[in-house]
Structure formats: structure tokens, C-alpha cells
Amino acid sequence: MKEEKDKKGLSISELARRVNMAKSAVSRYFNYTREFPLNRADDFARVLNITPEYLLGVNENKKDNSATKQILDRVFAKLESERQEKVVSYAKSELDEQNKENLVQLFPYNVKEKLSAGTGYGYFDDGNYDTVYYDEEYDYDYASWIFGDSMLPDYPNGDVALIKVCPFEYDGCVYAVDWDGQSYIKKVYKEEKGLRLVSTNEKYSDKFAPYSEEPRIIGKVVASFTPLEK
Incomplete structure (x- = not known):
């Protein structure tokens, strides 16, 4: 994240202002004295013009399962119950389709x-x-x-x-x-x-x-x- 901040020519103060956080909190993320908040990944990614996956160190082609799950959990938690049900229904449908594709007839x-x-x-x-x-x-x-x-x-x-x-x-x-x-x-x-x-x-x-x-x-x-x- 530091490299992307420097490429954008942003100071920690400016970055903190744009993501609406305290400068001291953002400084701790860069000093690795405080864990980066996953629920603010979208805000930092938007300001730095990168994807949340890239920000979290997830390879675009082969995403780390745990990091991907954290992102999905965070997004899912923000959805209203009706939309959550749609997500679950869609996920089940995709799983059924995947199982059919992997099924070998004997x-x-x-x-x-x-x-x-x-x-x-x-x-x-x-x-x-x-x-x-x-x-x-x-x-x-x-x-x-x-x-x-x-x-x-x-x-x-x-x-x-x-x-x-x-x-x-x-x-x-x-x-x-x-x-x-x-x-x-x-x-x-x-x-x-x-x-x-x-x-x-x-x-x-x-x-x-x-x-x-x-x-x-x-x-x-x-x-x-x-x-x-x-």
C-alpha cells in the first residue's frame, strides 16, 4: 500500500483525510503496528485506484482462499436479509452446476x-x-x-x-x-x-x-x- 500511496503522491495526512480516518490510525497501518481494517479496504482501494484484492495482497489470478473468504464475508454482512437470500440461492445454483460438470458417467x-x-x-x-x-x-x-x-x-x-x-x-x-x-x-x-x-x-x-x-x-x-x- 505504501508504494501505491507514493505513486499517487499522497501524504499520510491526505490519505487519512480522503478515507475519513484519523492520521494516527493510518500511520499505524503503514508502521505495521496495527492490523489493517478489512472493512475499509474498499475506501483505501478507491483512493489509491487499485482493487481491494491487490490491496490485501491477494493474487489476481490465484486468490488466497482465506483472504477471499474475508472479503466475501464482509460484503455479505452488509447486504439486507432479502439480498443475502439471493446470494445464498445463487451460490447453491453455481455449486450444483459445478457438481454436474464434474460428474463422470460410469x-x-x-x-x-x-x-x-x-x-x-x-x-x-x-x-x-x-x-x-x-x-x-x-x-x-x-x-x-x-x-x-x-x-x-x-x-x-x-x-x-x-x-x-x-x-x-x-x-x-x-x-x-x-x-x-x-x-x-x-x-x-x-x-x-x-x-x-x-x-x-x-x-x-x-x-x-x-x-x-x-x-x-x-x-x-x-x-x-x-x-x-x-
Whole structure:
């Protein structure tokens, strides 16, 4: 405040006169021997041609919460009861709007199958399922937990794979495959005598499912996700 006073070329006496206060009181504010009166911030700011926030040392872009609250409390206290009710009503409306904007819609998925990104698990082991949630909605037929690390980094252990029932389309796409009582999630390549199941994790060797053992394409993996807490 002293810097602004000096820029305006005001003496303490002139400043005190303009804000209608005693010179001794204003002097104490400048000497830091008396706390600045928040209820007079508007008067000092008007004379010094600055904002009350600047006068109180509140950053214009990131206001200190406590100082801002003090200003709001001071203004609110000056309002008549009818106007206070309007302020409260408006504040509640703004809060509701803010909560709606921050609300993330979560979609449920019933995960009831096991697909292995590794050694294989039984297909349709039982009728139980887990309900998990994600913030995007997908078109799918089956949802399965992914077990194992052979499809890292795209399909981590513990993620959910979403499967759309469809016939084989293209070599190299990721499919859910039923073979010899086990189920797998792998890149699939059709060869003359069977299906080659390929992992994306280089430490795993390819698997070969002969047509004589009747491997079956369950469907294509159309998406995967890590479940979100509801």
C-alpha cells in the first residue's frame, strides 16, 4: 500500500483525510503496528485506484482462499436479509452446476469369463460375474478378465477385454479363441493346418492350434480397459 500511496503522491495526512480516518490510525497501518481494517479496504482501494484484492495482497489470478473468504464475508454482512437470500440461492445454483460438470458417467460391465494372456483358462468356468465400471460405453457381447502378461503392453493382467462375436476376419487381429477346453486372447493367424496364436510379449512362444482339435474363434477383442472405482 505504501508504494501505491507514493505513486499517487499522497501524504499520510491526505490519505487519512480522503478515507475519513484519523492520521494516527493510518500511520499505524503503514508502521505495521496495527492490523489493517478489512472493512475499509474498499475506501483505501478507491483512493489509491487499485482493487481491494491487490490491496490485501491477494493474487489476481490465484486468490488466497482465506483472504477471499474475508472479503466475501464482509460484503455479505452488509447486504439486507432479502439480498443475502439471493446470494445464498445463487451460490447453491453455481455449486450444483459445478457438481454436474464434474460428474463422470460410469457404465457397468458384467465380467464373467476368463481369457488367458498366457497359458489358458477354462471357457465359461461358471455363471458368476463381477460388475465393473468404465467411463466409455462400448458395443460388445462378452466381457472377460485378462489373466497373464503375454499380451503386454496392450492388454495388462487384471484389465477387462470386451469381445464382439464375429468370424475370423484378418490375420494379426486380436481374438478370443476357444481351444481344447481353454480360452485365450491372442493375435491370430490362419495357416494351412491350424491357427497360430501369437503373444505380443516377446518372452512367450507362439502356440499352434491344429484344425483337427477344432479351435474356435469366440470373437474379436474390440476394446479393453482398466476398471474405474465407482
